[in-house]
Amino acid sequence: MAKQNATPYMISRRNFLKGAGILGLGVFGVASLSGCAPDSSSATGGSDSGKTVSVLTYNGNPPYCSLDKEGNLVGYDVDVLKAVDERLDDYSFDIDSMDFTAMITACESGSAELVSCQLVPSEERKEKFIFCEEPFCLSPMVFAVRDPNIKTLDDMAGLTTLSNPINYEYGMIENYNEKYPDKAIELKTTSDITMADAFKMVASGQVDSYSCYDGSFDAVNDEAGTGLYKTNVVLCESTYFMFNKEQTELRDAVDKVLKEMKGDGSLGKLAEQDLGVDVFTAYADVLSDNELMND
Template sequence: MKFKKRLWKKVSSIVLVAILAISVTGCGKSVSTSADASNVTVVKVGTGNGMPPFCSLDANGKAVGYDVDVLKEIDNRLADYQFDIQSLDFTTLLVSLDSGALDVVSHQLVKSDVRKTKYLFPDQYYCLSPLSLAVKTDSGIKTLADLKGKSINESPSSYEYSLLTSYNQKTLGNTLKINAVSDLSTADNFKQVANGQVDAALTYQSTYKSVQADLKIDNIKLTDTVLVEDTYIMLAKGQEKLTAAINQALKDMLSDGTLATIAKKNLSEDVFANYTSLIQTTN
């Protein structure tokens, strides 16, 4: 009789544990709120690893920054997709997108004419980025016009290179020398300004503050805003459905204040409130 009681108690305990396990599982967040988990599409997303505060690696090698936080929030809102976010060198991102190794790239990109022929973009930008010039404190340079006959570094693959080239073409008698550079870090670029190798560096204000916090170069400064870029997430051709989904998520994030909150966290300001009227049109 005692054996039967002990057996009954053991069976009851097993059943209770099973019920609790099922209950806990049921209370957890589902992978997809609108579709079975098996129907969730994994999206390979690439972002940078060396452009703070937008996309970089922390001391533990974890991806951090504005772009990363935006991507994670979009992922949370798209029940039918699961983002696999990878941090890569900038030069690797577009090659990976072209080869199919990535589906999406986020690296403060703009809608240049060349890119629009090769890739897809949401209608909604995800960030507004004020650009200034990093110059020597005694240079007297305040605007692009003050760079007449002076030099600046820029990667030929960047939108900024095209922008500066276009500026040269439009201001025939006010040209600046553009040094085509590759694999030059932001920190090394600022060092070249400080030691007089070049006269200025075109840079995001938030990037300047972040890099200068480590460098602490005392003979360079940042000018006022010279232009503002609206930047976009970029997708491979054939990803029309995903592009539309990301576009709607970004519109919702802008209207409900989520993008502003992420900007305040990473960029220390609400760029959407401060710079919307100064957008440098890229469409």
């Protein structure tokens, strides 16, 4: 097994970008963070034959990818990668971890063929990378609101919501408004604001709502002391494995396996194991970015 480093990065990439960090960086942009030195934490997949594929993830984003007490890479992304590796005869995954920005750079340069960190296929990224057709995860989203009676997208009609135009979520809501003009949500633009400050703007009445990941709501609401409520899960972001542009054959092979795993239920079982819920069945009826962004 490859050498593993027992010292994790302490800040979750998702929490950095969506919570404590500046939203102007954008969840889909390559954040302009200072690149740290590569981490040597790694985990081999199940295959021991075939072409070796350099796979990178970020080890500070639990429950998706992080280090356990022994310094082993663990989490949903890692388990899915290992399961895909088990089913691929022509490839063998060498899974390692790196600072988020360095990971993206490595994939662009070709020193890594595949990266995974709950990534969305933004227009900016699609210019530089290729993605599977099949998402390997769904991220449930809610709106932070002052009124506990606001639960659905229908309830959100005519209300204002705060979002940065460079964020993926802004595009989702914009497309939602185009698709459902009679239920449109008024977008109020912002930049350079933390998630906690966005919650405070909702609490003060400057704006009616703010979209966020369901799993982030409680921590930020407590941190900001805003006493807000959250809607039901009303939107889902689909997240994908991302590849160097030259790796079309690898991408197609991984995509085929993911579709098999989705069909036989094994992908949902891994989600239930690592995330506490089979996201593919639990959110099957929730409006997704695939429906909004690909029409």
